[in-house]
Amino acid sequence: MSVAERRAELRETLIAAAEARIARDGLAGLRARDLAADAGCAVGTIYTLFDDLSALVLAVNARTFQAIGQTVTAAVAAEPDPARQLIVMGHAYARFAAENPAQWQAVFDVALKTGAEAPAWYAEAVSGLFDIIAAPLTQLRTDLGPGEIRLLSRALFAAVHGMVRLSQEDRISAVPTPAIPEAIELLIGSAVRAPKASVDRKPS
Amino acid sequence: MSVAERRAELRETLIAAAEARIARDGLAGLRARDLAADAGCAVGTIYTLFDDLSALVLAVNARTFQAIGQTVTAAVAAEPDPARQLIVMGHAYARFAAENPAQWQAVFDVALKTGAEAPAWYAEAVSGLFDIIAAPLTQLRTDLGPGEIRLLSRALFAAVHGMVRLSQEDRISAVPTPAIPEAIELLIGSAVRAPKASVDRKPS
DNA sequence: CCCTCCCCTTGAACGCTGTTCAGCGCATAG
DNA sequence: CTATGCGCTGAACAGCGTTCAAGGGGAGGG
Known part of the structure; x- marks a missing residue:
């Protein structure tokens, strides 16, 4: 086996070891020395x-991220009704977070180097998710223009995300974890209905 | 000045110094040694x-938390219309987070000792906030029972919170910061309408 | 007023981090 | 097979939160 192959394999081993340790102890429980021991290499090798x-x-x-995308995509593919599509997507997202709390939190808790932009694939992966949300929403909210659909898609994602995140942090459990599915139904169910008469707009 | 008074004063000095440093450098920029230098005491004294x-x-x-409560309470007091009350509360919350990002994030980023429950006042403070949300919502969503109102109140708070939080973390800016007010109007505006009575009160 | 005792303060030291780098050993090319 | 260069090694470094033996200063009794 060539050196390059061994390096690539060790790289995968380290990623797997890190994933396992995050899943077990959370992101805060990740130590370079432990990872080196898990992967059978020296600490310095990690930095090569x-x-x-x-x-x-x-x-x-x-x-x-890839796993989340697969979960959500599978959920939406199995549901023909646009309104239910949005709701099952929310459920799928919340279920993934509940089943893989540490990995899910690591996505949002990892410290990015100050000033460093988030990796491009972060934005791209979520952008794809937003498109999946926008499609059924366009069918349901014919009263909204493309810009508003785009905005509401992102708002709905952020809303479900926020409920799940707050429920996992034990400090302010706004929506208790078992009630999250019901809250998703309530919130998305409300947002999905197309009202003809927009209530009051902000007085400009 | 008695010893107890000096201690109480130093305690306040340390809190103020920590607040200033969090506001300037974020929670991650807080060092015990810096705080001791700011407050003019030794590091060990902090731990007494x-x-x-x-x-x-x-x-x-x-x-x-107290400042957030005041901001939101003031906003709702200045607005008579229930639907607008909910929206201005969202705006007030988002504005506070935008104007005091580091302090606001510190509320949710501080590491709690593992297994330790969040301080009681965390839950109590937010509980008061939920009651303020529930009042106008009860008037608007007559189709919902008390349990659903309670759940939707918390879901709406989590939704606005999630939008603001995602917009501040630079990795997944679901709703760009400048668009947050509009997103709040869209989301709360949708949730506020009672489906049965989605009647348009046509002004003659 | 002074003395004594006790508690509070002090800051060097400890243990634990992430990260580095000079030297070593091995794979690779000739 | 040998020489060379590159990747691996792990002790060392800087910096963190936290501790604690030792010293000093305030409070109360003589």
């Missing part, structure tokens, strides 16, 4: 494969 | 007044 531990966590997060 | 740095941050957070 990744710029720093954050870069390694980002590699784990890329996998997590 | 607080269990650890997290406890000091919690004291800062208590002030932040």
Whole structure:
């Protein structure tokens, strides 16, 4: 086996070890020395494969993102009704977060180097998610223009995301975890209905 | 001045110094040695007044919470219309977060000792906020029972909170910061309309 | 007023981080 | 097979939160 192959394999081993440790102990429980022991290499070797531990966590997060995308995509594909599509997407997202809390939190808790832009695939992956949300929303909210649809898609994602995130942090459990599915139904159900008469707009 | 008074004063000095440093450098930029230098005491003295740095941050957070409560309460008091009350509360919350990003984030980023429950006042402060939300919502959503009102109140708070939080983390800016007011109008505006009575009160 | 005792303050030291780098050993090319 | 260069090594470094033995200063009794 060539050196390059061994390096690539070790890289994968480290990502897997980091994922396992994050899943078990959370992002805060990740230590370089533990990872080196898990992967059977020296601490210094980690830094020949990744710029720093954050870069390694980002590699784990890329996998997590992919898994979220698959879960949500599968959920929406199995549901024909547009309104239900939005709701099952929310459920799928919340379920993933509930089943993989540590990996899910790592995606949002990893410290990015100050001033460094988030990796491009972060924005791209979420952008794809927004498109999936926008499609059924366009059918349902014919009263809204494309810009408003785009905005509401992102607002709905952020809303579900916020409920799930607050429920996992134990400090302010706005919506208790078992009530999240019902809250998703309530919130998305309300947002989905197309009102002809927009209530009051902000007085400009 | 008695020893007890000097201690109480130093305690306040430390909280103020921590608040200033959080506001300037963020929670991650808080160092025990810097705080000691700011307050003119030794590092060890901090630990005679607080269990650890997290406890000091919690004291800062208590002030932040109080300020948020005042901002939101003032906003709702100035607005008679229930639907607009909900929206201006959202705006007030988002504005506070935009104007005091570091303090606001510290409330949600501070690490709680593992297994330790969040301080009681966390839940109580937010509970009061939920009651303020529930009042106008009860008037508007007559189709919902008390349990659903309670749930929707919390869901709406979490939704606005999630939008603001995602917009401040630079990784997934679901709703760009300048668009947050509009997103709040869209989301709350949708949730506020009672489906049965989605009648347009046509002004003759 | 002074003395004594006790508690509070002090800051060096400890243990634990992420990260580095000089030197070593091994794979690779000739 | 040998020489060379590159990747691996792990002790060392800087910096963090937190501790604690030792010293000093305030409060109360003589």
